[in-house]
Amino acid sequence: MKDAISVNHNWFNGANAPSVWRELCIQRKAVKREVRDCRATCSKEEWLEMCEKLLRVNHGMNVADFADLLAFVGLRRKRILEGDDGEMASKCALDDASLGKRHADYDLQRVKETLRQMRQDLQGEDEEPSTLVEKVRKALAKLKHSEK
Numbered sequence: 001m002k003d004a005i006s007v008n009h010n011w012f013n014g015a016n017a018p019s020v021w022r023e024l025c026i027q028r029k030a031v032k033r034e035v036r037d038c039r040a041t042c043s044k045e046e047w048l049e050m051c052e053k054l055l056r057v058n059h060g061m062n063v064a065d066f067a068d069l070l071a072f073v074g075l076r077r078k079r080i081l082e083g084d085d086g087e088m089a090s091k092c093a094l095d096d097a098s099l100g101k102r103h104a105d106y107d108l109q110r111v112k113e114t115l116r117q118m119r120q121d122l123q124g125e126d127e128e129p130s131t132l133v134e135k136v137r138k139a140l141a142k143l144k145h146s147e148k
Helices: 017-034 034-042 044-059 063-082 085-091 099-121 130-144
Strands: none
Touching: 017 034, 017 044, 017 063, 017 099, 034 063, 044 063, 044 099, 063 130, 099 130
């Protein structure tokens, strides 16, 4: 038996979620560039779906996955801030420390900022399917009640 190190390269938090989005955008562009020759062989929707699938394979997640993940984390943080923090905070605990309200608020604000940036970036690209923009819009709508 030999020693080994495992590096979790897709770990992120509220502080670096915008950076994860920027990196995902870079990887998306790279995928689109690499398979641009396939574009003429299928519809726009099929090509974009293929790009999303390849992005997931190559990067571990795609735009839809990231939006879902941000919505999930945002809703958990929202529940903590709305007072349902007993059970939820304990589920967000590591060792003997649980997630406090300031941390939950910070994470929630960063999630919303990142989702807003995603919506803006996706709306700015002519070829993006409305389904991705709609997914981001719905994720933001779920978090709307906790706007500051």
